[in-house]
Amino acid sequence: MFGRLKRWLRALVRRGAMERELNEELRYHMDREIEQNLRDGMSPEEARYAALRTFGGLEQAREECREARGVRFIEDLWQDLWYAVRLLWKKPGFTLVAVLTLSLGIGASTAIFSAVNPILFESLPYPHAGQVTMIWDIGPDGSRADITYGTYRELLERSRSFDALAVMGSWQPTMTGPAEPERLNGQRVSASYFRVLGIAPTIGRDFDPSDDLLNSPGVTIISDGLWQRRFGGDRTIVGRQITLDDDAYTVIGIMPSGFENVLASSAELWRPLQYDMSQGRAWGHHLHMVGRLRSGVGIDQARGELDTIARAPVPEFTRPPWAAIEKGLTLNSLQDDITRGVKPALLAIFGAVMLMLLIACVNVTNLLLARSAQRRGEFAIRVALGAGRTRLIRQLLTESLLLAVLGGALGMLVAGYGISALMALSPPELPRVNAIEIDGAAFAFALGITTLIGLIVGLIPALQSSRSDLHGGLQQGSQRIAGGHQLTRRMLVVAQVALALVLLVSAGLLLRSLERLFAVDAGFDASHLLTMQVQTSGHRFDDAATTHRFFEQALEAVRQSPGVTGAAFTSQLPLSGDLDEYGVHFESNPAPEEDHTALLYAVTPGYFEVMGIPLRRGRLLDAHDVAGAPVAVLISESFAKRKFPGTDPIGQRLHIGPNEGPWYTVVGVVADVKQTSLAVSRPDAAYITTTQWRFANKAMSLVVRSRGDAAALTPLIRNAIWSVDKNQPIVRIATMEDLLKASAAERRFALILFEAFGIVALVLAATGIYGVLSGSVTERTREIGVRLALGASRGNILSLVLRQGMTLTGLGVVIGLTGAVAASHAIVTLLFGVSRLDPVTYLGVIVLLSGVSVVACWLPAWRAARVDPSITLRAE
């Protein structure tokens, strides 16, 4: 192998010298031959011809010698390449179309690959990332639920599967100090959080268990980004104090610059959880839990152990009914966990882009086939001059590889733009967005597919041309022999139509899903609604009365603003990502297993009117439901139906959260509201006024109903709130319509990409049909002329060509339908409200494709019908 390489290199370097030597050697032989012939008495002329004859083809002998030496390989490569360059240069139209088509396919698929690869396939940027797992509680409906601190404490004590376990929640402190106050995103984490991830601060130290004790001195670890941005990279910041939400925190560490926090990518600082277990908080479902498996412990083994623990409660860890983990716990690798939402969409999109790439390849193959049909004469001459079959194939492959490389180069440019577009379109839950780039893997992918495309795209025409009888190419009137390449081209067009159908059906199904999704009744009126979260920051708000007063005054100020028809606060806002659930215990069903988990909304009176949530029975909450008055609760329609079938829920009594203290009374029933997204039904809900609720929320969502454009009210509302207290942060400003759209972001993302790929596929298929038909019309001009001369009408010819085109389309549609049915499996999780076999979609796509192909057939058909028999017949 090495020797061979050396010879190739030598051949490459000494190409000229070796060629000269060969010529010299053969000339010597010729001369001797001629001399002998002269001695035998031939004339000089005769002697020369005789010598040439004995050689049996001097050029062929030379070729064989070159081949024997391995020189030929390099030699031919240069020659083929140079020839290919000249050829592409001479046919700029063809080259442009082929290169653009390929670059679109390669670029789009590289862009998608560079998104899919880091998210789904590359391991997370942590040491032994496969050992990092995420653990969830299982809610009553079987979905994942946040972990309670109580469960965490129990696992910490009882589980043997983990090197480290950590729980965390979000934290958004306001940093004050010499510079402007700034709202920061952070996390409250238990002490071993960074040990679970396996990343330690580069400067300073990690959290200690002692930092995590309630009321320990405040400490914080900051990200490299925050360190650079706010502290200018000053190392002495470690050990100094900063002020966050009025409290002093000592900076104890700085995370490395490359640290990627996939659990909260925007977090810039961390503080110990310092969990306060008073007031029954230990059993609220509001923490996330991660764990690093002990080395040698597999995921399944850990799952088994968690199951055993969940099923066997011990007296030291008594569990309340709503956190009894009776359904067990869910454990998955962190990577699977953060990608589970986007995985189906990403895989489907990747599949779609590969389909599009395939269609692009088929198109270019078709172009090459059409061209090689035109080049039959050229190939015939080359064969006659001694070119072997393999040599011809290699020539064609060189050309297609050159095309692919050009397409690939341009494709990298397309991929660059594609990635920017992708990031702009990406749904918020897309993890590791920052890792999306054209890295080594993406480059290797692009290079790989480019080479593969070059070979595949070139191989079909190459085999075609060398298979057909090339001597025919030299014969006059060869154009009359349509031959096998037309068959191949037709088959390719059928394939194109079929592939385009698969893509278009998928896009159609997604489109219908989105329509259906937006037709879902959210349970409230989303138009003219502006929403935002108003937070309180500072120790004055430790007092519940102060907090209530601030929100009351803010609400009053907002209501006074012009253009506002109503406003209210709620502890959690539908479609915003909020999810606050509590155990509900009914007086009529005292058994703990009868308890339910329900969404709990602490709202100001007027919330229902502002949101437009219809009242079904009883009354709404009003200004009389204040602290001290009997506690009034509203429950949702489905909850009432399920809990009190056939009986009146009004007057029923219940507890929410801890099962203690005075009972709450159900005073009314309201319509179900979509909380997580339009696609998810989670209808069990309870509503209570903020002042009657046991906890004073420090952050509340404001909903404002406007007379006109809701978004335009933003500055006015913000100023109204700040007129009460200008230091309180306002975040998450969005109209309810934006939230609606965002809640379907993942489907929209998939839809936009599928639509884009589908449209490209449609255009490519149309050009494919057009190309084949117009090629066939050109080749059959004579035949058409004869038909016309024999009395066929123009209409006959028109329908002849149309029929030919539509037969191809029809065949493609039939094959494509099978493919589309199979492919619809892949997007089934993205569908909503439509069957994957939705007949309307299938029919619609067939009509669309047929319509487009009629248009594509029309031009060649019309051209055929205008053939003048007297001209065509005379021409040959």
Added chain:
Amino acid sequence: MKKQKTDLLQGTLELLVLRLLRSGSLNGWDIMQRIQLVSGEVLSVTPGALYPALHRLEERGLIAAEWGESANNRQAKFYKLTAAGRKQLEAERQTWERFTGAVEAILRDA
């Protein structure tokens, strides 16, 4: 008067070339003449077959080439056997003898 000429079997040419070069270096023209001469003009080889064969042998390292003066004072390319070539010749000769022996035996006795 023309003698009946026999085409060389595939692969036989290389064996003959190796055998001819055992006794010393020769150029292409000489090799061709020798084959005809030694075989009593029964075997003939065309340059179109000979030169590619020479180049193949050289490529495989069985023969080596160098430029030198020919009989009529011209520069010509001379081939000579390498050590590997010598071994190859012995091996191929044995194969050949086994083969022809077997064929002869069948022709005689069958």
